[in-house]
Amino acid sequence: MLCRLCETKLPRGSLRCTNPKCKAWNVAFETADEPTVLLSDARLRVVERFETGLVDVCFGGGIPRTGVTLLGGDPGAGKTTLCLQIADLFGLREGKEVLYIANEQEAEELLETAVRIRLQAKEKIRVVRGMGGIREDLGDLILQFAPCAIILDSVTKWSGDDLRVAVTLCQRLKDYTVRLRAPSIVINQVTKDGDHAGLNQMQHAVDCTMLFYVDDDPRERRCLYTRKNRFGPAPVMQFFEMTPHGLIPSPDEESHDAARPPSQSHDGDGDFDDDEVGLDDRPH
Numbered sequence: 001m002l003c004r005l006c007e008t009k010l011p012r013g014s015l016r017c018t019n020p021k022c023k024a025w026n027v028a029f030e031t032a033d034e035p036t037v038l039l040s041d042a043r044l045r046v047v048e049r050f051e052t053g054l055v056d057v058c059f060g061g062g063i064p065r066t067g068v069t070l071l072g073g074d075p076g077a078g079k080t081t082l083c084l085q086i087a088d089l090f091g092l093r094e095g096k097e098v099l100y101i102a103n104e105q106e107a108e109e110l111l112e113t114a115v116r117i118r119l120q121a122k123e124k125i126r127v128v129r130g131m132g133g134i135r136e137d138l139g140d141l142i143l144q145f146a147p148c149a150i151i152l153d154s155v156t157k158w159s160g161d162d163l164r165v166a167v168t169l170c171q172r173l174k175d176y177t178v179r180l181r182a183p184s185i186v187i188n189q190v191t192k193d194g195d196h197a198g199l200n201q202m203q204h205a206v207d208c209t210m211l212f213y214v215d216d217d218p219r220e221r222r223c224l225y226t227r228k229n230r231f232g233p234a235p236v237m238q239f240f241e242m243t244p245h246g247l248i249p250s251p252d253e254e255s256h257d258a259a260r261p262p263s264q265s266h267d268g269d270g271d272f273d274d275d276e277v278g279l280d281d282r283p284h
Contacts, residue, residue: 060232091124
């Protein structure tokens with residue numbers, strides 16, 4: 001135990017500081033190395049965030065600097081467009097490179113999208129050519145370029161048939177994210193039921209799980225749905241319009257709390273088991 005005022009080490013159960021220059025009463029608190037702590041003595045953690053002005057609602061007020069997010073969605077929903085826009089915002093405001101690990105599209109295809117949606121920081125988005133695999137260790141690449149954000153597109157293609165690889169990869173990304181204070185977004189495929197493909201352990205390994213899909217209405221708005229968030233509220237959803245120049249928040253219904261995505265069926269209360277999800281129906 002320590003004195004809250006002068007940080008003198010105190011015997012357990014002390015009511016008064018033993019420091020002759022302090023001698024304050026009722027100032028003892030538990031330290032982090034103690035086996036137990038009173039909830040009232042625990043220290044609140046300040047979450048450092050990057051405010052995008054685009055997806056902040058679903059992240060709980062901005063993207064946490066040490067957070068790893070699993071982003072799932074059907075093909076064509078706009079996951080790559082969304083991630084490119086987020087990468088552009090990081091590049092513009094941070095002045096550092098974003099590492100975009102691409103094994104679903106060539107860099108030239110990503111450039112076509114970037115030009116169409118008028119990204120302004122293309123020179124700050126470094127694309128790792130991952131089509132067909134990469135020779136270098138992913139961790140070595142991340143440490144070499146020390147990016148301000150990391151995007152993996154996609155974990156499904158990276159892991160192949162060995163679903164445990166995806167779990168390990170998310171765990172490794174968490175380590176590098178914390179070390180560099182560079183948030184990671186991991187794109188994932190979904191099952192025919194609209195849930196994340198792969199092992200549920202992968203969802204345990206990340207801080208936030210989101211689904212991005214086309215809403216079931218005539219305007220085909222995009223919905224970003226936060227199912228789990230260690231750094232903010234969940235469930236939350238936010239709506240977007242897909243325009244020729246990228247995604248913009250829907251002006252008439254930007255966001256609201258929700259029990260589940262309205263156009264997707266879902267059972268349970270959001271807790272995950274350690275078994276496999278939709279392995280027979282997992283997209284290839």
